[in-house]
Amino acid sequence: MFLEINLESEIPIYTQIRNEIIKGIALGQLVEGDGLPSVRQMAIDMGINMHTINKGYNFLKQEGFLSIHRRKGVVVNGPDKYRYNAAFLEILTENLSPIIIEAYTRGVRTDTIERVIKKILLSVSVPVEGGDHD
Amino acid sequence: MFLEINLESEIPIYTQIRNEIIKGIALGQLVEGDGLPSVRQMAIDMGINMHTINKGYNFLKQEGFLSIHRRKGVVVNGPDKYRYNAAFLEILTENLSPIIIEAYTRGVRTDTIERVIKKILLSVSVPVEGGDHD
DNA sequence: TGTATTGTTATACTAATAGTATAACAGCCC
DNA sequence: GGGCTGTTATACTATTAGTATAACAATACA
Known part of the structure:
Protein backbone atom coordinates (compact mmCIF):
# COMPACT_ATOMS: atom_id res chain seq x y z
CA MET A 1 0.00 0.00 0.00
CA PHE A 2 1.05 3.52 -0.82
CA LEU A 3 -0.77 5.45 1.85
CA GLU A 4 0.81 8.71 2.84
CA ILE A 5 0.54 8.89 6.60
CA ASN A 6 1.99 11.64 8.77
CA LEU A 7 2.57 10.34 12.27
CA GLU A 8 3.23 13.88 13.51
CA SER A 9 -0.08 15.23 12.25
CA GLU A 10 -2.82 16.27 14.64
CA ILE A 11 -5.18 14.25 12.44
CA PRO A 12 -5.68 10.77 13.93
CA ILE A 13 -3.84 8.03 12.05
CA TYR A 14 -7.04 6.04 11.44
CA THR A 15 -8.62 9.15 9.90
CA GLN A 16 -5.64 9.62 7.61
CA ILE A 17 -5.92 5.97 6.56
CA ARG A 18 -9.59 6.50 5.85
CA ASN A 19 -8.97 9.64 3.79
CA GLU A 20 -6.12 8.08 1.83
CA ILE A 21 -8.18 5.07 0.85
CA ILE A 22 -11.08 7.27 -0.25
CA LYS A 23 -8.58 9.24 -2.29
CA GLY A 24 -7.29 5.98 -3.78
CA ILE A 25 -10.83 5.16 -4.88
CA ALA A 26 -11.27 8.65 -6.33
CA LEU A 27 -8.06 8.26 -8.31
CA GLY A 28 -9.12 4.86 -9.62
CA GLN A 29 -6.13 3.22 -7.93
CA LEU A 30 -8.63 1.19 -5.96
CA VAL A 31 -11.62 -0.24 -7.81
CA GLU A 32 -14.52 -2.52 -6.98
CA GLY A 33 -13.31 -5.95 -5.95
CA ASP A 34 -9.75 -4.92 -5.12
CA GLY A 35 -8.39 -6.42 -1.93
CA LEU A 36 -6.59 -4.44 0.73
CA PRO A 37 -3.77 -5.70 2.95
CA SER A 38 -4.84 -7.45 6.13
CA VAL A 39 -4.89 -5.35 9.27
CA ARG A 40 -1.85 -7.24 10.52
CA GLN A 41 0.11 -6.88 7.31
CA MET A 42 -0.57 -3.19 6.93
CA ALA A 43 0.23 -2.70 10.60
CA ILE A 44 3.65 -4.24 9.99
CA ASP A 45 4.22 -2.32 6.75
CA MET A 46 3.43 1.01 8.33
CA GLY A 47 4.86 0.36 11.76
CA ILE A 48 1.48 1.02 13.30
CA ASN A 49 -0.65 -0.96 15.68
CA MET A 50 -3.15 -3.40 14.24
CA HIS A 51 -6.07 -1.80 16.07
CA THR A 52 -5.43 1.57 14.53
CA ILE A 53 -5.63 0.05 11.04
CA ASN A 54 -8.72 -1.88 12.03
CA LYS A 55 -10.38 1.29 13.24
CA GLY A 56 -9.77 2.97 9.90
CA TYR A 57 -11.06 -0.04 7.98
CA ASN A 58 -14.19 -0.15 10.10
CA PHE A 59 -15.03 3.47 9.47
CA LEU A 60 -14.78 2.75 5.75
CA LYS A 61 -16.90 -0.37 6.16
CA GLN A 62 -19.58 1.53 8.05
CA GLU A 63 -19.56 4.20 5.34
CA GLY A 64 -19.98 1.65 2.57
CA PHE A 65 -16.57 1.93 0.93
CA LEU A 66 -15.37 -1.50 2.01
CA SER A 67 -16.70 -4.97 2.67
CA ILE A 68 -14.97 -7.15 5.22
CA HIS A 69 -15.06 -10.94 5.28
CA ARG A 70 -13.64 -13.27 7.89
CA ARG A 71 -11.11 -15.02 5.76
CA LYS A 72 -11.32 -13.22 2.41
CA GLY A 73 -10.18 -10.00 4.02
CA VAL A 74 -10.96 -6.41 3.07
CA VAL A 75 -12.45 -5.63 -0.36
CA VAL A 76 -13.39 -2.38 -2.10
CA ASN A 77 -17.09 -1.93 -2.81
CA GLY A 78 -18.78 -0.58 -5.94
CA PRO A 79 -20.03 3.03 -6.19
CA ASP A 80 -23.63 2.04 -5.46
CA LYS A 81 -22.56 1.13 -1.93
CA TYR A 82 -21.32 4.56 -1.02
CA ARG A 83 -23.28 6.94 -3.23
CA TYR A 84 -24.27 10.17 -1.48
CA ASN A 85 -27.76 11.09 -0.30
CA MET B 1 -23.67 37.39 23.12
CA PHE B 2 -25.60 35.27 20.70
CA LEU B 3 -23.19 32.44 20.06
CA GLU B 4 -24.77 29.16 19.14
CA ILE B 5 -22.85 26.51 21.03
CA ASN B 6 -23.68 22.82 21.06
CA LEU B 7 -22.32 21.22 24.21
CA GLU B 8 -23.04 17.75 22.81
CA SER B 9 -21.00 18.32 19.66
CA GLU B 10 -17.75 16.50 19.06
CA ILE B 11 -16.30 19.88 18.11
CA PRO B 12 -14.50 21.41 21.12
CA ILE B 13 -16.40 24.28 22.74
CA TYR B 14 -13.53 26.73 22.29
CA THR B 15 -13.44 25.88 18.58
CA GLN B 16 -17.17 26.54 18.30
CA ILE B 17 -16.68 29.88 20.06
CA ARG B 18 -13.93 30.72 17.61
CA ASN B 19 -16.03 29.78 14.58
CA GLU B 20 -19.09 31.65 15.82
CA ILE B 21 -17.14 34.86 16.38
CA ILE B 22 -15.57 34.62 12.93
CA LYS B 23 -19.07 34.12 11.57
CA GLY B 24 -20.20 37.19 13.52
CA ILE B 25 -17.48 39.22 11.84
CA ALA B 26 -18.46 37.83 8.43
CA LEU B 27 -22.08 38.83 9.02
CA GLY B 28 -21.08 42.32 10.12
CA GLN B 29 -22.56 41.74 13.56
CA LEU B 30 -19.09 42.33 14.92
CA VAL B 31 -17.07 45.18 13.46
CA GLU B 32 -13.72 46.78 14.18
CA GLY B 33 -13.60 48.24 17.67
CA ASP B 34 -16.52 46.27 19.06
CA GLY B 35 -15.95 44.89 22.52
CA LEU B 36 -16.70 41.34 23.52
CA PRO B 37 -17.87 40.16 26.95
CA SER B 38 -15.15 39.43 29.47
CA VAL B 39 -14.10 35.81 29.79
CA ARG B 40 -15.79 35.69 33.18
CA GLN B 41 -19.04 37.24 32.00
CA MET B 42 -19.35 35.03 28.96
CA ALA B 43 -18.47 32.01 31.08
CA ILE B 44 -21.41 32.85 33.35
CA ASP B 45 -23.78 33.59 30.43
CA MET B 46 -23.02 30.32 28.70
CA GLY B 47 -22.56 28.17 31.77
CA ILE B 48 -19.07 27.31 30.64
CA ASN B 49 -15.74 27.50 32.39
CA MET B 50 -13.73 30.71 32.10
CA HIS B 51 -10.67 28.93 30.73
CA THR B 52 -12.61 27.47 27.84
CA ILE B 53 -13.73 30.95 26.79
CA ASN B 54 -10.21 32.24 27.27
CA LYS B 55 -8.85 29.51 25.04
CA GLY B 56 -11.22 30.48 22.26
CA TYR B 57 -10.38 34.17 22.62
CA ASN B 58 -6.68 33.42 22.47
CA PHE B 59 -6.96 31.45 19.27
CA LEU B 60 -8.73 34.44 17.75
CA LYS B 61 -6.08 36.77 19.14
CA GLN B 62 -3.27 34.67 17.70
CA GLU B 63 -5.05 34.64 14.34
CA GLY B 64 -5.44 38.40 14.31
CA PHE B 65 -9.20 38.64 14.74
CA LEU B 66 -9.07 40.09 18.24
CA SER B 67 -6.92 42.34 20.37
CA ILE B 68 -6.81 41.77 24.10
CA HIS B 69 -5.95 44.42 26.70
CA ARG B 70 -5.49 43.96 30.40
CA ARG B 71 -8.31 46.11 31.58
CA LYS B 72 -10.06 47.25 28.39
CA GLY B 73 -10.98 43.70 27.56
CA VAL B 74 -11.43 41.98 24.20
CA VAL B 75 -11.86 44.05 21.03
CA VAL B 76 -12.50 43.13 17.40
CA ASN B 77 -9.70 44.02 14.99
CA GLY B 78 -9.93 45.53 11.52
CA PRO B 79 -9.68 43.40 8.34
CA ASP B 80 -6.04 44.32 7.78
CA LYS B 81 -5.16 42.35 10.90
CA TYR B 82 -6.54 39.05 9.65
CA ARG B 83 -6.31 39.30 5.88
CA TYR B 84 -5.27 36.02 4.24
CA ASN B 85 -1.90 35.26 2.67
C1' DT C 1 -4.45 56.92 45.34
C1' DG C 2 -7.22 53.15 45.86
C1' DT C 3 -10.06 49.85 43.97
C1' DA C 4 -12.30 46.96 41.10
C1' DT C 5 -12.24 44.62 36.79
C1' DT C 6 -9.57 42.87 33.19
C1' DG C 7 -6.73 39.13 31.11
C1' DT C 8 -3.09 35.83 32.67
C1' DT C 9 -0.95 32.12 34.94
C1' DA C 10 -0.55 28.08 37.90
C1' DT C 11 -2.22 23.95 39.82
C1' DA C 12 -5.09 20.00 40.14
C1' DC C 13 -8.57 17.06 38.89
C1' DT C 14 -12.03 14.25 35.80
C1' DA C 15 -13.35 12.32 31.44
C1' DA C 16 -12.64 11.07 26.87
C1' DT C 17 -9.82 9.84 22.96
C1' DA C 18 -5.67 8.02 20.39
C1' DG C 19 -2.56 4.68 20.24
C1' DT C 20 -0.08 0.69 21.78
C1' DA C 21 0.38 -4.11 23.44
C1' DT C 22 -1.10 -8.95 24.24
C1' DA C 23 -4.10 -12.41 23.92
C1' DA C 24 -7.72 -15.17 22.68
C1' DC C 25 -11.86 -16.16 19.75
C1' DA C 26 -14.36 -17.43 15.41
C1' DG C 27 -15.02 -18.03 10.53
C1' DC C 28 -13.33 -20.31 6.55
C1' DC C 29 -10.31 -21.45 2.52
C1' DC C 30 -6.94 -24.79 1.20
C1' DG D 1 -6.77 -29.67 10.56
C1' DG D 2 -3.71 -25.72 9.96
C1' DG D 3 -3.33 -21.17 9.10
C1' DC D 4 -4.93 -16.95 7.84
C1' DT D 5 -8.69 -13.64 8.30
C1' DG D 6 -11.34 -10.06 11.07
C1' DT D 7 -13.12 -9.51 15.88
C1' DT D 8 -13.24 -8.82 20.67
C1' DA D 9 -11.47 -8.09 25.33
C1' DT D 10 -8.37 -6.17 28.46
C1' DA D 11 -4.97 -3.08 30.06
C1' DC D 12 -1.91 0.54 29.84
C1' DT D 13 0.23 5.32 28.45
C1' DA D 14 -0.18 9.92 26.65
C1' DT D 15 -2.75 13.74 25.21
C1' DT D 16 -6.60 16.76 25.07
C1' DA D 17 -11.01 18.98 26.67
C1' DG D 18 -13.13 20.85 30.29
C1' DT D 19 -13.79 22.10 35.01
C1' DA D 20 -12.51 24.23 39.47
C1' DT D 21 -9.88 27.38 42.52
C1' DA D 22 -6.75 30.62 43.38
C1' DA D 23 -3.61 34.12 42.91
C1' DC D 24 -1.13 37.66 40.02
C1' DA D 25 -0.63 41.93 37.19
C1' DA D 26 -2.10 45.71 34.36
C1' DT D 27 -5.01 49.69 34.18
C1' DA D 28 -9.24 52.51 33.66
C1' DC D 29 -11.77 55.19 36.73
C1' DA D 30 -13.85 57.34 40.79
Whole structure:
Protein backbone atom coordinates (compact mmCIF):
# COMPACT_ATOMS: atom_id res chain seq x y z
CA MET A 1 0.00 0.00 0.00
CA PHE A 2 1.05 3.52 -0.82
CA LEU A 3 -0.77 5.45 1.85
CA GLU A 4 0.81 8.71 2.84
CA ILE A 5 0.54 8.89 6.60
CA ASN A 6 1.99 11.64 8.77
CA LEU A 7 2.57 10.34 12.27
CA GLU A 8 3.23 13.88 13.51
CA SER A 9 -0.08 15.23 12.25
CA GLU A 10 -2.82 16.27 14.64
CA ILE A 11 -5.18 14.25 12.44
CA PRO A 12 -5.68 10.77 13.93
CA ILE A 13 -3.84 8.03 12.05
CA TYR A 14 -7.04 6.04 11.44
CA THR A 15 -8.62 9.15 9.90
CA GLN A 16 -5.64 9.62 7.61
CA ILE A 17 -5.92 5.97 6.56
CA ARG A 18 -9.59 6.50 5.85
CA ASN A 19 -8.97 9.64 3.79
CA GLU A 20 -6.12 8.08 1.83
CA ILE A 21 -8.18 5.07 0.85
CA ILE A 22 -11.08 7.27 -0.25
CA LYS A 23 -8.58 9.24 -2.29
CA GLY A 24 -7.29 5.98 -3.78
CA ILE A 25 -10.83 5.16 -4.88
CA ALA A 26 -11.27 8.65 -6.33
CA LEU A 27 -8.06 8.26 -8.31
CA GLY A 28 -9.12 4.86 -9.62
CA GLN A 29 -6.13 3.22 -7.93
CA LEU A 30 -8.63 1.19 -5.96
CA VAL A 31 -11.62 -0.24 -7.81
CA GLU A 32 -14.52 -2.52 -6.98
CA GLY A 33 -13.31 -5.95 -5.95
CA ASP A 34 -9.75 -4.92 -5.12
CA GLY A 35 -8.39 -6.42 -1.93
CA LEU A 36 -6.59 -4.44 0.73
CA PRO A 37 -3.77 -5.70 2.95
CA SER A 38 -4.84 -7.45 6.13
CA VAL A 39 -4.89 -5.35 9.27
CA ARG A 40 -1.85 -7.24 10.52
CA GLN A 41 0.11 -6.88 7.31
CA MET A 42 -0.57 -3.19 6.93
CA ALA A 43 0.23 -2.70 10.60
CA ILE A 44 3.65 -4.24 9.99
CA ASP A 45 4.22 -2.32 6.75
CA MET A 46 3.43 1.01 8.33
CA GLY A 47 4.86 0.36 11.76
CA ILE A 48 1.48 1.02 13.30
CA ASN A 49 -0.65 -0.96 15.68
CA MET A 50 -3.15 -3.40 14.24
CA HIS A 51 -6.07 -1.80 16.07
CA THR A 52 -5.43 1.57 14.53
CA ILE A 53 -5.63 0.05 11.04
CA ASN A 54 -8.72 -1.88 12.03
CA LYS A 55 -10.38 1.29 13.24
CA GLY A 56 -9.77 2.97 9.90
CA TYR A 57 -11.06 -0.04 7.98
CA ASN A 58 -14.19 -0.15 10.10
CA PHE A 59 -15.03 3.47 9.47
CA LEU A 60 -14.78 2.75 5.75
CA LYS A 61 -16.90 -0.37 6.16
CA GLN A 62 -19.58 1.53 8.05
CA GLU A 63 -19.56 4.20 5.34
CA GLY A 64 -19.98 1.65 2.57
CA PHE A 65 -16.57 1.93 0.93
CA LEU A 66 -15.37 -1.50 2.01
CA SER A 67 -16.70 -4.97 2.67
CA ILE A 68 -14.97 -7.15 5.22
CA HIS A 69 -15.06 -10.94 5.28
CA ARG A 70 -13.64 -13.27 7.89
CA ARG A 71 -11.11 -15.02 5.76
CA LYS A 72 -11.32 -13.22 2.41
CA GLY A 73 -10.18 -10.00 4.02
CA VAL A 74 -10.96 -6.41 3.07
CA VAL A 75 -12.45 -5.63 -0.36
CA VAL A 76 -13.39 -2.38 -2.10
CA ASN A 77 -17.09 -1.93 -2.81
CA GLY A 78 -18.78 -0.58 -5.94
CA PRO A 79 -20.03 3.03 -6.19
CA ASP A 80 -23.63 2.04 -5.46
CA LYS A 81 -22.56 1.13 -1.93
CA TYR A 82 -21.32 4.56 -1.02
CA ARG A 83 -23.28 6.94 -3.23
CA TYR A 84 -24.27 10.17 -1.48
CA ASN A 85 -27.76 11.09 -0.30
CA ALA A 86 -29.50 14.18 1.08
CA ALA A 87 -28.19 13.57 4.60
CA PHE A 88 -24.64 13.53 3.28
CA LEU A 89 -25.13 16.89 1.61
CA GLU A 90 -26.25 18.35 4.92
CA ILE A 91 -23.21 17.04 6.75
CA LEU A 92 -21.05 18.24 3.88
CA THR A 93 -22.47 21.73 4.31
CA GLU A 94 -21.89 21.62 8.06
CA ASN A 95 -18.30 20.53 7.60
CA LEU A 96 -17.52 23.06 4.90
CA SER A 97 -19.22 26.03 6.55
CA PRO A 98 -16.66 27.07 9.18
CA ILE A 99 -13.79 26.66 6.71
CA ILE A 100 -15.45 28.61 3.91
CA ILE A 101 -16.71 31.31 6.24
CA GLU A 102 -13.27 31.82 7.73
CA ALA A 103 -11.76 32.14 4.27
CA TYR A 104 -14.43 34.63 3.26
CA THR A 105 -13.92 36.62 6.46
CA ARG A 106 -10.19 36.76 5.79
CA GLY A 107 -10.93 38.37 2.45
CA VAL A 108 -10.56 35.41 0.12
CA ARG A 109 -12.79 36.26 -2.82
CA THR A 110 -15.51 33.91 -4.05
CA ASP A 111 -13.72 33.16 -7.28
CA THR A 112 -10.53 32.34 -5.41
CA ILE A 113 -12.38 29.88 -3.21
CA GLU A 114 -13.86 28.27 -6.28
CA ARG A 115 -10.44 28.12 -7.88
CA VAL A 116 -9.14 26.22 -4.83
CA ILE A 117 -12.06 23.79 -5.05
CA LYS A 118 -11.46 23.24 -8.75
CA LYS A 119 -7.77 22.61 -8.12
CA ILE A 120 -8.63 19.92 -5.58
CA LEU A 121 -11.12 18.30 -7.95
CA LEU A 122 -8.61 18.37 -10.77
CA SER A 123 -6.03 16.63 -8.57
CA VAL A 124 -8.36 13.69 -8.37
CA SER A 125 -10.15 13.61 -11.72
CA VAL A 126 -9.59 14.11 -15.41
CA PRO A 127 -10.90 17.51 -16.51
CA VAL A 128 -13.73 17.16 -19.00
CA GLU A 129 -15.51 20.28 -20.21
CA GLY A 130 -19.14 20.04 -19.16
CA GLY A 131 -18.73 16.41 -18.17
CA ASP A 132 -18.28 14.84 -14.76
CA HIS A 133 -17.54 11.90 -12.55
CA ASP A 134 -19.54 8.66 -12.96
CA MET B 1 -23.67 37.39 23.12
CA PHE B 2 -25.60 35.27 20.70
CA LEU B 3 -23.19 32.44 20.06
CA GLU B 4 -24.77 29.16 19.14
CA ILE B 5 -22.85 26.51 21.03
CA ASN B 6 -23.68 22.82 21.06
CA LEU B 7 -22.32 21.22 24.21
CA GLU B 8 -23.04 17.75 22.81
CA SER B 9 -21.00 18.32 19.66
CA GLU B 10 -17.75 16.50 19.06
CA ILE B 11 -16.30 19.88 18.11
CA PRO B 12 -14.50 21.41 21.12
CA ILE B 13 -16.40 24.28 22.74
CA TYR B 14 -13.53 26.73 22.29
CA THR B 15 -13.44 25.88 18.58
CA GLN B 16 -17.17 26.54 18.30
CA ILE B 17 -16.68 29.88 20.06
CA ARG B 18 -13.93 30.72 17.61
CA ASN B 19 -16.03 29.78 14.58
CA GLU B 20 -19.09 31.65 15.82
CA ILE B 21 -17.14 34.86 16.38
CA ILE B 22 -15.57 34.62 12.93
CA LYS B 23 -19.07 34.12 11.57
CA GLY B 24 -20.20 37.19 13.52
CA ILE B 25 -17.48 39.22 11.84
CA ALA B 26 -18.46 37.83 8.43
CA LEU B 27 -22.08 38.83 9.02
CA GLY B 28 -21.08 42.32 10.12
CA GLN B 29 -22.56 41.74 13.56
CA LEU B 30 -19.09 42.33 14.92
CA VAL B 31 -17.07 45.18 13.46
CA GLU B 32 -13.72 46.78 14.18
CA GLY B 33 -13.60 48.24 17.67
CA ASP B 34 -16.52 46.27 19.06
CA GLY B 35 -15.95 44.89 22.52
CA LEU B 36 -16.70 41.34 23.52
CA PRO B 37 -17.87 40.16 26.95
CA SER B 38 -15.15 39.43 29.47
CA VAL B 39 -14.10 35.81 29.79
CA ARG B 40 -15.79 35.69 33.18
CA GLN B 41 -19.04 37.24 32.00
CA MET B 42 -19.35 35.03 28.96
CA ALA B 43 -18.47 32.01 31.08
CA ILE B 44 -21.41 32.85 33.35
CA ASP B 45 -23.78 33.59 30.43
CA MET B 46 -23.02 30.32 28.70
CA GLY B 47 -22.56 28.17 31.77
CA ILE B 48 -19.07 27.31 30.64
CA ASN B 49 -15.74 27.50 32.39
CA MET B 50 -13.73 30.71 32.10
CA HIS B 51 -10.67 28.93 30.73
CA THR B 52 -12.61 27.47 27.84
CA ILE B 53 -13.73 30.95 26.79
CA ASN B 54 -10.21 32.24 27.27
CA LYS B 55 -8.85 29.51 25.04
CA GLY B 56 -11.22 30.48 22.26
CA TYR B 57 -10.38 34.17 22.62
CA ASN B 58 -6.68 33.42 22.47
CA PHE B 59 -6.96 31.45 19.27
CA LEU B 60 -8.73 34.44 17.75
CA LYS B 61 -6.08 36.77 19.14
CA GLN B 62 -3.27 34.67 17.70
CA GLU B 63 -5.05 34.64 14.34
CA GLY B 64 -5.44 38.40 14.31
CA PHE B 65 -9.20 38.64 14.74
CA LEU B 66 -9.07 40.09 18.24
CA SER B 67 -6.92 42.34 20.37
CA ILE B 68 -6.81 41.77 24.10
CA HIS B 69 -5.95 44.42 26.70
CA ARG B 70 -5.49 43.96 30.40
CA ARG B 71 -8.31 46.11 31.58
CA LYS B 72 -10.06 47.25 28.39
CA GLY B 73 -10.98 43.70 27.56
CA VAL B 74 -11.43 41.98 24.20
CA VAL B 75 -11.86 44.05 21.03
CA VAL B 76 -12.50 43.13 17.40
CA ASN B 77 -9.70 44.02 14.99
CA GLY B 78 -9.93 45.53 11.52
CA PRO B 79 -9.68 43.40 8.34
CA ASP B 80 -6.04 44.32 7.78
CA LYS B 81 -5.16 42.35 10.90
CA TYR B 82 -6.54 39.05 9.65
CA ARG B 83 -6.31 39.30 5.88
CA TYR B 84 -5.27 36.02 4.24
CA ASN B 85 -1.90 35.26 2.67
CA ALA B 86 -0.39 32.50 0.57
CA ALA B 87 0.21 30.27 3.59
CA PHE B 88 -3.44 30.48 4.49
CA LEU B 89 -4.46 29.36 1.02
CA GLU B 90 -2.26 26.29 1.40
CA ILE B 91 -3.80 25.36 4.73
CA LEU B 92 -7.22 26.05 3.25
CA THR B 93 -6.49 23.58 0.48
CA GLU B 94 -5.26 20.98 2.96
CA ASN B 95 -8.37 21.36 5.08
CA LEU B 96 -10.78 21.26 2.16
CA SER B 97 -9.14 18.38 0.30
CA PRO B 98 -10.37 15.35 2.25
CA ILE B 99 -13.89 16.76 2.45
CA ILE B 100 -14.12 17.63 -1.23
CA ILE B 101 -12.49 14.38 -2.33
CA GLU B 102 -14.91 12.33 -0.26
CA ALA B 103 -17.86 14.16 -1.77
CA TYR B 104 -16.49 13.64 -5.26
CA THR B 105 -15.88 9.94 -4.56
CA ARG B 106 -19.44 9.57 -3.34
CA GLY B 107 -20.65 10.86 -6.68
CA VAL B 108 -21.45 14.46 -5.82
CA ARG B 109 -21.04 16.32 -9.10
CA THR B 110 -18.78 19.33 -9.42
CA ASP B 111 -21.65 21.73 -9.93
CA THR B 112 -23.41 20.37 -6.85
CA ILE B 113 -20.30 20.98 -4.77
CA GLU B 114 -20.12 24.52 -6.10
CA ARG B 115 -23.77 25.02 -5.34
CA VAL B 116 -23.11 24.02 -1.71
CA ILE B 117 -20.20 26.45 -1.51
CA LYS B 118 -22.31 29.25 -2.97
CA LYS B 119 -25.09 28.53 -0.50
CA ILE B 120 -22.64 28.87 2.39
CA LEU B 121 -21.26 32.12 1.01
CA LEU B 122 -24.75 33.48 0.50
CA SER B 123 -25.61 32.70 4.12
CA VAL B 124 -22.93 35.10 5.17
CA SER B 125 -22.91 37.79 2.49
CA VAL B 126 -25.22 39.83 0.34
CA PRO B 127 -25.35 38.43 -3.19
CA VAL B 128 -24.00 40.90 -5.73
CA GLU B 129 -23.74 39.87 -9.37
CA GLY B 130 -20.09 39.99 -10.32
CA GLY B 131 -19.17 41.80 -7.11
CA ASP B 132 -17.63 40.52 -3.92
CA HIS B 133 -16.64 40.95 -0.32
CA ASP B 134 -14.48 43.95 0.71
C1' DT C 1 -4.45 56.92 45.34
C1' DG C 2 -7.22 53.15 45.86
C1' DT C 3 -10.06 49.85 43.97
C1' DA C 4 -12.30 46.96 41.10
C1' DT C 5 -12.24 44.62 36.79
C1' DT C 6 -9.57 42.87 33.19
C1' DG C 7 -6.73 39.13 31.11
C1' DT C 8 -3.09 35.83 32.67
C1' DT C 9 -0.95 32.12 34.94
C1' DA C 10 -0.55 28.08 37.90
C1' DT C 11 -2.22 23.95 39.82
C1' DA C 12 -5.09 20.00 40.14
C1' DC C 13 -8.57 17.06 38.89
C1' DT C 14 -12.03 14.25 35.80
C1' DA C 15 -13.35 12.32 31.44
C1' DA C 16 -12.64 11.07 26.87
C1' DT C 17 -9.82 9.84 22.96
C1' DA C 18 -5.67 8.02 20.39
C1' DG C 19 -2.56 4.68 20.24
C1' DT C 20 -0.08 0.69 21.78
C1' DA C 21 0.38 -4.11 23.44
C1' DT C 22 -1.10 -8.95 24.24
C1' DA C 23 -4.10 -12.41 23.92
C1' DA C 24 -7.72 -15.17 22.68
C1' DC C 25 -11.86 -16.16 19.75
C1' DA C 26 -14.36 -17.43 15.41
C1' DG C 27 -15.02 -18.03 10.53
C1' DC C 28 -13.33 -20.31 6.55
C1' DC C 29 -10.31 -21.45 2.52
C1' DC C 30 -6.94 -24.79 1.20
C1' DG D 1 -6.77 -29.67 10.56
C1' DG D 2 -3.71 -25.72 9.96
C1' DG D 3 -3.33 -21.17 9.10
C1' DC D 4 -4.93 -16.95 7.84
C1' DT D 5 -8.69 -13.64 8.30
C1' DG D 6 -11.34 -10.06 11.07
C1' DT D 7 -13.12 -9.51 15.88
C1' DT D 8 -13.24 -8.82 20.67
C1' DA D 9 -11.47 -8.09 25.33
C1' DT D 10 -8.37 -6.17 28.46
C1' DA D 11 -4.97 -3.08 30.06
C1' DC D 12 -1.91 0.54 29.84
C1' DT D 13 0.23 5.32 28.45
C1' DA D 14 -0.18 9.92 26.65
C1' DT D 15 -2.75 13.74 25.21
C1' DT D 16 -6.60 16.76 25.07
C1' DA D 17 -11.01 18.98 26.67
C1' DG D 18 -13.13 20.85 30.29
C1' DT D 19 -13.79 22.10 35.01
C1' DA D 20 -12.51 24.23 39.47
C1' DT D 21 -9.88 27.38 42.52
C1' DA D 22 -6.75 30.62 43.38
C1' DA D 23 -3.61 34.12 42.91
C1' DC D 24 -1.13 37.66 40.02
C1' DA D 25 -0.63 41.93 37.19
C1' DA D 26 -2.10 45.71 34.36
C1' DT D 27 -5.01 49.69 34.18
C1' DA D 28 -9.24 52.51 33.66
C1' DC D 29 -11.77 55.19 36.73
C1' DA D 30 -13.85 57.34 40.79
